[in-house]
Amino acid sequence: MTVEEALPWLQEHREELLQSIREGKYKPNPIRRKEIPKPEGGVRKLGIPTVIDRIIQQAMAQQIQPIYEPLFAEGSYGYRPKRSAQQAMQKVRGYAQEGYTYAVTIDLTKYFDTINHELLMNLLREQIHDKRVTELIKKYLKSGIMENGIICKTEEGSPQGGPLSPLLANIYLNEYDQEMKERGVKVIRYADDIVVLAKSQRAAQRLLESSRKYLEGRLKLKINIEKSKAVSVYSQKYKFLGFCLGKNGSGIYIRAHKKTIKEAKQKLKELTRRNQGRSTRAVMQEVKVYIRGWIGYYYIADMRRILRSWNQWLRRRIRMYIWKQWKQPKTRVKNLQKLGISERQAYQWGNSRLGYWRIAGSQVLGCSITNEKLARAGYYDFPAQYELLHRHLSD
Numbered sequence: 540m541t542v543e544e545a546l547p548w549l550q551e552h553r554e555e556l557l558q559s560i561r562e563g564k565y566k567p568n569p570i571r572r573k574e575i576p577k578p579e580g581g582v583r584k585l586g587i588p589t590v591i592d593r594i595i596q597q598a599m600a601q602q603i604q605p606i607y608e609p610l611f612a613e614g615s616y617g618y619r620p621k622r623s624a625q626q627a628m629q630k631v632r633g634y635a636q637e638g639y640t641y642a643v644t645i646d647l648t649k650y651f652d653t654i655n656h657e658l659l660m661n662l663l664r665e666q667i668h669d670k671r672v673t674e675l676i677k678k679y680l681k682s683g684i685m686e687n688g689i690i691c692k693t694e695e696g697s698p699q700g701g702p703l704s705p706l707l708a709n710i711y712l713n714e715y716d717q718e719m720k721e722r723g724v725k726v727i728r729y730a731d732d733i734v735v736l737a738k739s740q741r742a743a744q745r746l747l748e749s750s751r752k753y754l755e756g757r758l759k760l761k762i763n764i765e766k767s768k769a770v771s772v773y774s775q776k777y778k779f780l781g782f783c784l785g786k787n788g789s790g791i792y793i794r795a796h797k798k799t800i801k802e803a804k805q806k807l808k809e810l811t812r813r814n815q816g817r818s819t820r821a822v823m824q825e826v827k828v829y830i831r832g833w834i835g836y837y838y839i840a841d842m843r844r845i846l847r848s849w850n851q852w853l854r855r856r857i858r859m860y861i862w863k864q865w866k867q868p869k870t871r872v873k874n875l876q877k878l879g880i881s882e883r884q885a886y887q888w889g890n891s892r893l894g895y896w897r898i899a900g901s902q903v904l905g906c907s908i909t910n911e912k913l914a915r916a917g918y919y920d921f922p923a924q925y926e927l928l929h930r931h932l933s934d
């Protein structure tokens with residue numbers, strides 16, 4: 540059933556569906572397995588419920604979330620109203636300013652797929668006293684996964700992809716949050732991304748070991764010990780939600796991690812490849828959509844110099860794209876003359892054997908395809924957007 544088909548179906552079967560839920564007779568359908576690539580390699584396995592099951596799960600989540608919100612730890616930021624990854628990283632920076640300059644980054648192996656059903660159900664029953672609700676959640680956990688036409692049982696886990704899954708994941712790890720809070724430990728968590736702060740390397744190492752014991756012993760989860768480490772918050776080995784920290788004469792500041800920057804630049808390179816076969820305007824629109832989203836996430840980071848460098852580099856990439864599209868020497872000569880280049884220079888450059896990248900950086904293209912002309916054609920001034928968003932941090 541598609542989303543478009545769901546409304547007519549619900550209008551016709553609404554009472555029947557509600558009655559089956561109230562009587563505890565409703566049986567969820569198996570979820571559909573979908574794999575999406577991870578930025579760092581490998582795949583993330585999602586479990587997509589049917590349209591009707593997504594609607595039911597969303598309705599349940601809207602009722603259950605307010606029960607748990609007051610119970611969640613202050614350091615929990617993922618999948619919660621009015622909380623964000625940016626706030627989580629700003630909190631890490633705040634702790635660093637207080638002297639907590641060592642971080643334990645904890646990597647949980649396949650967290651969503653390894654949540655223990657029995658432990659989770661016991662936690663839910665402590666706050667949700669309507670047995671019909673807890674039993675329906677249990678049915679969703681046990682509904683199975685459809686892979687290649689075969690239904691596989693789900694004995695553990697709450698697969699990512701359904702509206703209930705993030706909430707259940709937070710409820711489960713809230714046990715760890717509260718345990719650390721009672722011990723006076725500074726923990727920032729965004730879903731299954733966990734960072735624990737300490738004032739020394741030795742203390743950080745102890746916290747890594749005590750966290751491992753609790754998460755593996757009490758919550759029956761598995762820590763990837765190779766990826767979980769205790770490091771300085773200023774180290775390049777430290778990365779949290781794509782961010783890291785830096786320090787200069789003005790104090791501690793947030794940076795986009797070098798790996799994050801490298802991945803973003805590679806994406807921009809792919810979007811502006813010379814062999815795309817699309818109009819320049821279409822390419823610039825795709826670049827705009829991507830970079831607006833990227834800056835919308837990383838705007839809290841100090842990256843003026845990087846963005847200025849990207850701006851020059853991207854304009855040159857666009858000029859190269861345009862030059863490639865002109866293809867034939869006579870077309871290049873004609874277009875250069877239209878853009879105000881003298882006949883002699885236009886002929887010289889139009890017939891040049893220099894590579895695309897060198898020509899894109901030449902004075903003749905800089906003077907003919909100016910920044911102003913690129914802007915009128917749709918080039919996005921992303922450093923200006925960054926400055927606007929970044930400035931609001933100090934307002």
